[in-house]
Amino acid sequence: xxxDPTRSLTARADDPSVPLSIHDLTVAYHRKxxxxxxGFDATPGQLIGVIGPNGAxxxxxxxxxxxxxPRASGRVRVFGKRYQENRGRVGYVxxxxxxDWDFPIDALDxxxxxxxxxxxxxxxxxxxxxRRAMSALERVGMADLASRQISQLSGGQxxxxxxxxxxxxxxxxxxxxxxFAAVDASxxxxxxxxxxxxxxxxxxxxxxxxxxxxxxxxxxxxxxxxMRVVAYGPVAEVFTPANLQKTYGGRLTLLDEATEAMRxxxxxx
Amino acid sequence: xxxAIALGWPTVVAWADVLLLRDYNxxxxxxxxxxxxxxxxxxxxxxxxxxxxxxxxxxSHATLPGxxxxxxxxxxxxxxxKSLPLLLAGGAISGVLGVGAILLIRRYTRLxxxxxxxxxxxxxxGAGVALLGVTQQVGGNAAGLESFIYGKxxxxxxxxxxxxxxxxxxxxxxxLLLFKELALLCxxxxxxxxxxxxxxxxxTVLMGMVVVITIVGLQAVGLIxxxxxxVIPPAAARFWTENLGxxxxxxxxxxxxxAFVGAILSASYPKLPSGATIVLVASALxxxxxxxxxxxxxxxxxxxxxxxxxxxxxxxxxxSVFEVVENRENEAASVQRLMTLRSWSxxxxxxxxxxxQRAELVxxxxxxxxxxxxxxxxxxxxxxxxxxxxxxxxxTHAEVAPSKVDRGADAIEHVLDPETIHELELLLDExxxxxxxxxxxxxxxxxx
Numbered sequence: 001x002x003x004d005p006t007r008s009l010t011a012r013a014d015d016p017s018v019p020l021s022i023h024d025l026t027v028a029y030h031r032k033x034x035x036x037x038x039g040f041d042a043t044p045g046q047l048i049g050v051i052g053p054n055g056a057x058x059x060x061x062x063x064x065x066x067x068x069x070p071r072a073s074g075r076v077r078v079f080g081k082r083y084q085e086n087r088g089r090v091g092y093v094x095x096x097x098x099x100d101w102d103f104p105i106d107a108l109d110x111x112x113x114x115x116x117x118x119x120x121x122x123x124x125x126x127x128x129x130x131r132r133a134m135s136a137l138e139r140v141g142m143a144d145l146a147s148r149q150i151s152q153l154s155g156g157q158x159x160x161x162x163x164x165x166x167x168x169x170x171x172x173x174x175x176x177x178x179x180f181a182a183v184d185a186s187x188x189x190x191x192x193x194x195x196x197x198x199x200x201x202x203x204x205x206x207x208x209x210x211x212x213x214x215x216x217x218x219x220x221x222x223x224x225x226x227m228r229v230v231a232y233g234p235v236a237e238v239f240t241p242a243n244l245q246k247t248y249g250g251r252l253t254l255l256d257e258a259t260e261a262m263r264x265x266x267x268x269x
Numbered sequence: 270x271x272x273a274i275a276l277g278w279p280t281v282v283a284w285a286d287v288l289l290l291r292d293y294n295x296x297x298x299x300x301x302x303x304x305x306x307x308x309x310x311x312x313x314x315x316x317x318x319x320x321x322x323x324x325x326x327x328x329s330h331a332t333l334p335g336x337x338x339x340x341x342x343x344x345x346x347x348x349x350x351k352s353l354p355l356l357l358a359g360g361a362i363s364g365v366l367g368v369g370a371i372l373l374i375r376r377y378t379r380l381x382x383x384x385x386x387x388x389x390x391x392x393x394x395g396a397g398v399a400l401l402g403v404t405q406q407v408g409g410n411a412a413g414l415e416s417f418i419y420g421k422x423x424x425x426x427x428x429x430x431x432x433x434x435x436x437x438x439x440x441x442x443x444x445l446l447l448f449k450e451l452a453l454l455c456x457x458x459x460x461x462x463x464x465x466x467x468x469x470x471x472x473t474v475l476m477g478m479v480v481v482i483t484i485v486g487l488q489a490v491g492l493i494x495x496x497x498x499x500v501i502p503p504a505a506a507r508f509w510t511e512n513l514g515x516x517x518x519x520x521x522x523x524x525x526x527x528a529f530v531g532a533i534l535s536a537s538y539p540k541l542p543s544g545a546t547i548v549l550v551a552s553a554l555x556x557x558x559x560x561x562x563x564x565x566x567x568x569x570x571x572x573x574x575x576x577x578x579x580x581x582x583x584x585x586x587x588x589s590v591f592e593v594v595e596n597r598e599n600e601a602a603s604v605q606r607l608m609t610l611r612s613w614s615x616x617x618x619x620x621x622x623x624x625x626q627r628a629e630l631v632x633x634x635x636x637x638x639x640x641x642x643x644x645x646x647x648x649x650x651x652x653x654x655x656x657x658x659x660x661x662x663x664x665t666h667a668e669v670a671p672s673k674v675d676r677g678a679d680a681i682e683h684v685l686d687p688e689t690i691h692e693l694e695l696l697l698d699e700x701x702x703x704x705x706x707x708x709x710x711x712x713x714x715x716x717x
Contacts (some may be wrong), residue, residue, distance in 0.1 A: 066463045084465065092463040099457045103318060104513045113453050117464050122446045149511035165460075 016080035019044050019173045019204040020065070025074030027057070027064045035061055038074070040223060040232045042173075045202045047195050049209045049219035053248050056226045058208040059095065062175045066092055078173060088117070091171035093162050095178050101151045107161045108146040111136050114165040136168035137161075141190055156187030163191065174198065174205040181210065192218055215239065294427050299532045301430030301437075302422055302489045302543070306498055306528025308437030309486065310520035311444045312478045313499035314506065314513075318455040319475065324368060326496035327390040329483045331367025332360035333397025333492060336417055340404050350404075351413065353429060353488075360417070360492075361484045367393045368476065420491030420544030422532045429488055436485040440478045444517070451475060452513055489532065491544035497551055498524055505555040508562025523558070527551035581683050582621045584652050585611055587630060590641055591649035592708070601634030654705035655685060658693045664709055666696070671710045 013021040020042035028034045035057035042048055050058050063069040065076050067083060078086040091114075111133040112125050119125055125133075137146050140160040150158060159179055166174060180188055195205055195218070206223075209215055215222060216235050224230040224238065224247045231243045316322050339359025343350030350356075367389050374385040404411040416424050444451065453461045454471045462468045483495050490498055502524035506516045531547030560567050589610045593602035608618060622639055625631045630645035641649055664671055685693075697706075 063459075068459055068462050087463075087465045090463075092460060094457065094459050094463075098459055100320075103456050104507065104511050104516050105452070105456060106511070109513075110456070113457070113460070116449055116453055117466075119449070121450065124449070 013077040014080045017044060019079060021077040023075045025064060026072045027060055027069055028072045036228045038229050042204055044204055045199060046204055046220040047199055048206050049215050049222045050206060050225055051209055051215055051222050052225035058225055059177050062177055089172045091166035091169045091174040093166045093176040093179055096159050101158060106147050106149055108133055110161050111164045111168055114168040133168055136164040139167060140164045156183040159183050172203055176207045178208050295536050297427040297430040298422050298425045301433035302528040302532035303525045304434045304437040305486050305489055306524035307521040308440045309482050309498035310502040310524030311441050311517045312482050314503040314517045314520045315451050315455055315475055316479055317503045322500045323386055325479050325499045327371060327386050328364045328368050329492040329495040330390045331393035332364040333394055334400050335359035335363025337397055337400035337404055357484050364480060417487045418491050418493060419542035420489055422489050422535045422543040423539040425488055433485045436481050440482055489543055490547055494544035494548045497548040501551040501555050505558035508558040508565045511564050523554050583625060586621045586625055587649040588653050591653050601638040601640040603638040655690060657706050657708055658697060660709050661697050662693055
């Protein structure tokens with residue numbers, strides 16, 4: 001009855017219980033890494049690790065899903081709808097290095113930014129908004145640092161501030177770009193606990209991660225990425241030496257060579 | 270005196286007229302310039318934080334060909350090219366074209382933003398100077414166009430000043446209304462995009478305000494120095510605060526003051542370009558802020574650093590005394606012995622001993638020796654323990670050689686917080702109440 005394979009895919013994609021459905025996502029732009037034909041469906045209520053070597057396109061994947069990077073092709077559905085129609089259910093934690101921490105603002109104000117959409121254009125945050133931002137800071141163990149200027153925070157504390165900004169939205173699907181990069185042990189433990197909390201509440205998180213040692217412990221599923229999806233599925237099935245070898249080993253695969261040739265050609269033009 | 274004559278020294282009456290703002294025209298011009306300074310301070314705060322401050326410079330330089338072209342067109346069509354709206358419209362068009370050229374160069378070549386800025390700024394300005402030459406040749410009454418280059422409040426009419434005042438007030442109002450959105454844009458544009466904010470439009474609004482401020486400011490400040498009003502007050506304000514709202518308010522205040530004083534000076538000395546006087550006042554305020562700023566000023570940081578170094582010296586003294594008397598009850602530490610323990614100069618040691626006496630941490634024992642007071646002993650014990658815990662950690666967990674460990678510990682121990690100390694205690698299996706562990710290395714130089 002259903003011979004067209006894309007029809008079943010569409011059916012999955014439009015299913016509002018699937019937090020994230022990606023089909024055929026391709027991003028190509030010069031100088032930076034590209035991702036090709038990425039597709040997967042996220043299982044609800046899972047912590048999903050996005051794992052791959054430097055330049056594999058992990059951050060690009062997140063940015064392409066969120067519309068921060070133009071995509072050449074592909075379809076993204078969040079709870080069955082286009083991302084633009086479902087933004088309210090999505091939280092984003094960018095890489096810590098993506099902003100200038102010397103900005104004249106304190107931790108509480110950064111967290112309040114997570115509520116700006118809800119507050120609305122041209123309006124000021126109310127006491128209730130501040131209280132919610134404060135309780136988000138409490139959840140990441142930073143209540144006593146709320147009024148500290150953000151450059152005075154340690155790297156781990158800055159990362160927690162970013163997490164609190166996403167938490168305050170109370171989203172159902174979270175994207176986190178390297179939340180464990182260069183943080184202290186206690187911050188790492190706090191983030192893991194927070195992620196498990198979120199999972200217990202039925203939330204889904206897609207987390208870019210670079211530490212293979214801890215990946216199997218932290219995540220339910222992993223997406224092994226090196227420009228294309230090497231493997232995706234439950235940790236027990238997918239996180240195997242053979243798959244990791246495919247993801248990390250043999251840096252100069254045919255795909256890399258082709259990309260490199262493409263870049264050289266572009267530069268020569 | 271000669272300079273005064275050259276500038277056309279104003280009479281006392283003229284001075285009084287200006288200072289008391291007796292003349293309606295002067296009053297409106299000074300008011301307009303002040304509002305311009307405030308508006309530029311507010312808008313400049315956002316562009317500075319968006320790291321786009323220099324685009325304003327390229328923009329203002331790029332207005333010149335537009336002004337000259339508008340004059341030529343006006344002269345040939347109506348015989349008189351010096352209609353202000355026409356000139357400003359011409360300037361705005363070529364200024365925006367300049368910014369557009371920067372964006373195009375950045376997008377379609379592999380040149381960086383700095384190169385794009387340099388190219389556009391100089392090419393447009395060069396074209397403007399050439400066109401200005403043409404206007405002089407063509408005749409018509411081109412005199413006065415150069416006041417757009419250096420700024421001249423003296424030649425401004427009250428209607429010009431009203432235009433400045435209204436445009437600046439509008440920019441301030443927009444900045445206040447969109448304060449939260451602009452703050453988000455400047456801090457984290459990626460996050461703003463992910464939340465569905467039209468970042469491109471917000472950037473356009475911000476650039477639009479820069480365009481408006483620059484264009485209306487041309488007459489008062491001049492296109493060469495317009496950038497100063499957009500950059501210096503916000504940069505100076507940053508020394509006084511860690512809060513964006515306060516930064517914009519202080520920038521408005523500093524910008525307003527600079528423009529007020531500069532405009533008055535220029536109104537009294539018609540040959541003194543107002544752009545220059547405004548910038549000089551602004552830079553004086555900047556230097557003051559950089560030195561005295563309550564949050565990041567140089568003096569404040571110097572004082573903080575000095576007090577930190579003194580604290581460290583004091584901690585060194587207490588630990589040294591403690592280590593000298595450690596196993597010999599009731600013995601005072603001689604200054605001579607203390608000298609051998611660290612590389613301090615006699616004057617340094619005497620000064621730190623004096624301060625410790627004043628703080629009642631040590632008291633003189635004999636003429637050339639000190640003894641810890643009860644309070645000093647408690648403090649010294651705590652410090653020594655902290656130091657040795659860190660040393661032990663370095664040796665056992667970081668594999669630092671015992672002979673090197675003392676200096677490594679010295680650097681860090683002064684900034685250890687109670688949490689870290691507690692972690693060290695757990696790690697090294699030391700109970701918090703315990704006395705300092707024995708030193709893992711031989712203490713100090715040879716005993717005299």
